[in-house]
Amino acid sequence: MSKQFSATVDITALLDPNSTVAQQNHVGEQIGEYCKEFGFFYVESDLIPWSKVVDKAFESATIFFEQSTQEQKDTLSMRLHGQHRGYFNIGDENVDDTSEVSVIDIKEGFDIGLDPSKYTTKNEFSEAKNNWPEWLSSEIWRTNMEAYFDLIISVGRAILKGFSISLGFASDYLDSLFTEPLALLRILKYSPLSNYPKDGVDKIHLGAGEHTDYGCITILLQDLSSSGLQIKHKDEWINVPPMKNKLVVNVGDAMEMWTNGLYKATTHRVVLTQSNSSNPRYSIPVFFEPNYEVPMKSMIGGESKYNSQLTNMCFGEYLAARLTSTFTYRK
Ligand SMILES: O=C(O)CCC(=O)C(=O)O
Numbered sequence: 001m002s003k004q005f006s007a008t009v010d011i012t013a014l015l016d017p018n019s020t021v022a023q024q025n026h027v028g029e030q031i032g033e034y035c036k037e038f039g040f041f042y043v044e045s046d047l048i049p050w051s052k053v054v055d056k057a058f059e060s061a062t063i064f065f066e067q068s069t070q071e072q073k074d075t076l077s078m079r080l081h082g083q084h085r086g087y088f089n090i091g092d093e094n095v096d097d098t099s100e101v102s103v104i105d106i107k108e109g110f111d112i113g114l115d116p117s118k119y120t121t122k123n124e125f126s127e128a129k130n131n132w133p134e135w136l137s138s139e140i141w142r143t144n145m146e147a148y149f150d151l152i153i154s155v156g157r158a159i160l161k162g163f164s165i166s167l168g169f170a171s172d173y174l175d176s177l178f179t180e181p182l183a184l185l186r187i188l189k190y191s192p193l194s195n196y197p198k199d200g201v202d203k204i205h206l207g208a209g210e211h212t213d214y215g216c217i218t219i220l221l222q223d224l225s226s227s228g229l230q231i232k233h234k235d236e237w238i239n240v241p242p243m244k245n246k247l248v249v250n251v252g253d254a255m256e257m258w259t260n261g262l263y264k265a266t267t268h269r270v271v272l273t274q275s276n277s278s279n280p281r282y283s284i285p286v287f288f289e290p291n292y293e294v295p296m297k298s299m300i301g302g303e304s305k306y307n308s309q310l311t312n313m314c315f316g317e318y319l320a321a322r323l324t325s326t327f328t329y330r331k
């Protein structure tokens with residue numbers, strides 16, 4: 001049997017304004033250790049409103065996919081609107097841009113960003129407007145998603161505090177680079193494999209190909225009824241099963257570059273087999289990213305391990321380049 005991942009951090013001390021510095025430092029150090037070892041960890045806290053906000057967002061995500069026709073979804077597509085907001089279909093994002101064989105992710109999704117009114121600087125991300133699915137009970141749907149987005153941004157800020165502590169910065173240092181965050185909330189659906197032609201064997205199909213995330217922090221809500229996420233640790237694939245009232249957090253490439261390799265952006269994938277995938281799998285990653293103009297160079301000094309073409313960019317330019325290599329609407 002494959003190994004199961006279990007590293008968990010209770011982030012209450014980082015969310016609670018009344019916690020002591022000693023409590024915050026303890027949690028920050030624990031987060032730092034997991035970022036160096038795995039680049040992944042679960043977070044939990046009694047301060048997270050699981051049933052009031054998290055479960056509602058999950059239910060709303062499933063409603064979007066179950067109650068929208070393909071024509072309706074297509075009216076909100078990134079391809080049609082030429083901006084990084086809205087719907088993308090199977091084959092529109094292929095996260096493994098290194099594989100020699102063409103790998104198509106068996107997933108579709110819908111991206112929501114922050115409203116342009118939250119930004120003072122102008123760039124392709126800050127100016128992109130959300131396309132809301134008006135055919136759903138729209139106000140409630142939008143309210144549920146926005147409440148979840150706000151919540152996860154506060155979880156992201158707590159994690160940034162932990163990162164800052166573990167890296168020896170002032171505890172609000174990284175937060176000061178996220179005053180106008182290029183955050184993105186994505187709802188994903190992996191269709192059941194029964195929708196695809198059977199080839200007689202229970203082969204592995206990739207819902208999402210092997211990849212590292214581009215940015216700083218990904219905070220992922222998984223479908224409790226459907227496993228599939230795996231991380232590569234010391235050349236071995238380890239399952240990261242969905243856990244009730246826990247979110248999965250992982251470090252992306254930008255965070256690895258800022259820490260000059262100290263924190264690991266770990267390779268992961270979503271595997272679907274005929275036996276684990278008779279139902280759709282839904283998930284909601286939030287990509288919590290800094291302000292557009294934050295430089296990509298190392299924040300901790302030392303000779304850079306990374307290509308200077310990348311480290312000379314600012315975050316927004318780097319993000320645009322990464323999206324262009326994986327999203328077909330940008331080609
Ligand atoms: O759906 C999942 O569980 C993981 C998705 C993922 O890795 C991603 O969107 O970057």
Ligand SMILES: [Fe+2]
Nearest residue numbers: 211212213268
């Ligand atoms: Fe990912």
